[in-house]
Amino acid sequence: MGKLIPSIFHSSFPRYFNTFATHIQALSENSMSVRGNPKISDRFHNVEDALASFKKMIDKYPLPSVLEFTKILSPIVRMKHYATVVSMCRQMEVLGVPHNVYSFNILINCFCQLGHTDFGFSVFGKMLKLGVEPDVVTFTTLINGLCKQRKISQAASLFDEMIGTGYQPNLIAYSTILNGLCKTGNTKRAVRFLSMMEERGFKPDIVAYSTVIDCLCKKGSLNEALDLFSEMMVKGIRPNIVTYTCLIHAMCNSGQQKQATRLLNEMVDNNISPNIFIYNRLIDAHFKEGMIFEVLDIVNTMRKQGIEPDVVTYSILVDAYCKKGMISKAEDIVDSMKKLGIEPDVVTYNMLVNAHCKEGMVPKLKILLTR
Structure with missing residues (x-):
């Protein structure tokens, strides 16, 4: 395990606290003064409640187990107080509370959410050094962090290393890479990756297909998007409003108003109600082509659908x-x-x-x- 992903792995774990500590301290102090969203968990209604419980725990002797600490860390992560969680983990380490894979994953996620994926890899190195076995969540979190920083090649490399070392990616891992490829405009690679998912036993769902279709439409590859749409339909995957919206918008952009209207009618036939955005896009496209009577038909259709x-x-x-x-x-x-x-x-x-x-x-x- 120690030789895993040498090209992007940083083993200098101590520096993630030494060089980041001052910045994190400032962030965490700000976070502690901001109230979290109410009812974000059954146990804590805001970040102050969670921090009060944490304070009580670190004053106990003997100290509670890391499992008890993670019950406090997780709600704070859901409240998006990532810097606060990093600061809390630092206190836990100083007090000698040993991490497990779950708490390490929480810490990695916080660094990735803060835009410091390199520190997340440092935590990953600490895991390996201590003999804590990473899991699929560990890898997926790091992959997501790299994708958020638009480091898609590194994310794909880590994904391949993950598979090469015997870990089986879940649908979230596949979807994370696919979304990253689409966001960076790697359409051809995204289409290939969609096929690869199926080859490896993961049937792409409507979200995966819609993501790639949207990517193709934005790149101006409408014909390829329609081919993928047809492939999806043949496989029995029912399109949703997102799928139709992408295609209709692209058709309007390319001057294919009649085809867009046909697709709109197909939506209605499939009991998928178009939203006001779709209707407005069609109306605008038809008007630009001087198709006033068609516009009136569209307005009548949307009113029949209960959309004013x-x-x-x-x-x-x-x-x-x-x-x-x-x-x-x-x-x-x-x-x-x-x-x-x-x-x-x-x-x-x-x-x-x-x-x-x-x-x-x-x-x-x-x-x-x-x-």
Whole structure:
């Protein structure tokens, strides 16, 4: 185990406290003065409650076991007071409380969440030195830390080392790498990784497929995204609103409004209700192509689905009519908004202002803005 991941592993564990201690102390003091979210755990309602229990524990003789300490550390991690937990772990070490794999994993996670994955690897080195066997959570936490820092190649290397040393990655580990690849735009590698998951016995779920489809759409690879969408459907994986939203948005961007509308109808047929974002995107795309009658059909469809136009919808309509020089029609829409209790925002008014100014209708504009 001592030879594991030599290219990215740092064994200088002492420096993670020596060089980080001052910074952590300041952070932890700030964290201790901030109240946590209520009801975040059954035992503690805020970070002060947890810290009070911790204080009582470290004053006991003999000291409680590390298992008892982790019952306090875990809720504080869920409250996202990572620096506080690091400071508490430091006190535990000074008092001679031995870590187990679970407490080490908590500490590694805190460093990774604080953006100090290198210190997380130092903790990992301490584990190996003390003979504490890492588990899948240890590796997945480090992989996630590397991905958060956009060090995808190192994360993938650690993932491969994990498998090479006999550890079986769980779905979270696979999903973490896949998400990291997509966030950094490694679409081809993400598609290959999706296939690799299945080869290794992990059936990708809708979240995994949607992640890669979204990545392909953002890269402008709509045809590949549709191929993956078809592959997913053949395998019996039912698309969700995220999947459809990615594809519809990409179709609108590429001028494929009719295909986007067909996909919208498919959503409805599959009992997946489109949201206002999808409808607004379709309305905007159709208006840009001058497809006014189609826009009216879309608005009617969304109303049948129980979704009423919002300020964005109306602003799209106002913008479209203003650009066509149909200013009176745009004014009628603004009036309709107000009657329905939807207050035009600054974007809506800016569209009207620009249109009136271009047409030399400033006096009429003043009347409109005051009524």
